[in-house]
Amino acid sequence: MMEFRILGCSGGIGSGLRTTCLLLDEDVLIDVGTGVGDLSLEELSRIQHIFLTHSHLDHIAGLPLLVDTLFGVKSKPLTIHALPETIETLKQHIFNWQIWPDFAELPSAAEPSMRYVPMRYGDQIELGHRSIRMLEASHTVPAAGYSISTENSAIAFSGDTSFSDSMWDALNGISNLKLLIVECAFANEQQELSDLAKHYCPKYLAEDIKKLKNNPKIAITHLKPGYEEQIMSECEAAMPGRDLLQLRTGDRFKF
Ligand SMILES: [Zn+2]
Ligand SMILES: [Zn+2]
Numbered sequence: 001m002m003e004f005r006i007l008g009c010s011g012g013i014g015s016g017l018r019t020t021c022l023l024l025d026e027d028v029l030i031d032v033g034t035g036v037g038d039l040s041l042e043e044l045s046r047i048q049h050i051f052l053t054h055s056h057l058d059h060i061a062g063l064p065l066l067v068d069t070l071f072g073v074k075s076k077p078l079t080i081h082a083l084p085e086t087i088e089t090l091k092q093h094i095f096n097w098q099i100w101p102d103f104a105e106l107p108s109a110a111e112p113s114m115r116y117v118p119m120r121y122g123d124q125i126e127l128g129h130r131s132i133r134m135l136e137a138s139h140t141v142p143a144a145g146y147s148i149s150t151e152n153s154a155i156a157f158s159g160d161t162s163f164s165d166s167m168w169d170a171l172n173g174i175s176n177l178k179l180l181i182v183e184c185a186f187a188n189e190q191q192e193l194s195d196l197a198k199h200y201c202p203k204y205l206a207e208d209i210k211k212l213k214n215n216p217k218i219a220i221t222h223l224k225p226g227y228e229e230q231i232m233s234e235c236e237a238a239m240p241g242r243d244l245l246q247l248r249t250g251d252r253f254k255f
Pocket of ligand 2: 056058059160222
């Protein structure tokens with residue numbers, strides 16, 4: 001069994017809205033958006049591994065504060081799994097002693113509070129009964145999605161992406177795919193913005209979803225605040241016959 005708890009899944013902030021942060025069981029986070037701030041200190045202290053999709057702020061905003069909060073609370077370092085480019089960006093622009101201290105060297109380089117493990121597309125990491133694999137996304141910065149498989153079931157998360165053959169090929173190779181969390185950040189009227197920011201709008205997602213040969217439940221995430229209803233009704237119109245739902249903060253899925 002594995003449990004997924006949605007701590008944040010909005011494209012922005014505002015009352016009740018949190019940015020992308022998914023908790024897998026008790027010990028793994030996928031992205032560290034503002035949603036992480038709703039966990040208790042005890043829950044935070046159980047986190048061991050963090051998988052990042054990319055370096056954009058809505059996906060990492062909570063990371064510097066999380067590491068700082070756990071400093072001195074946890075004896076083991078937090079392990080950050082991400083693309084090498086994402087790790088480099090974090091080192092240069094966040095943990096650079098100006099925006100925030102470099103916790104990969106604190107309290108000492110030998111026993112740090114966080115450590116980086118670079119991952120490439122297709123790499124797979126085994127954590128107990130769960131296999132976590134990095135999928136190739138296509139966004140304005142190097143970006144990834146992840147699939148998480150156990151013996152009996154699998155779920156996948158697109159991260160931020162636009163059109164991608166590689167990701168949909170990989171999804172077709174996953175047997176027992178029960179849930180696909182896929183982004184659709186913008187409404188169709190924001191197609192130009194979708195092109196510029198490399199996000200899906202319903203029309204684009206519907207084109208790519210035709211490549212999907214299996215039939216998982218599809219949870220739409222990263223909706224632009226204020227456009228949620230419009231995006232969802234456009235998704236339903238564009239993808240008839242698909243089992244769609246709007247992902248919401250607080251949702252829990254067990255497989
Ligand atoms: Zn992004
Ligand atoms: Zn984003």
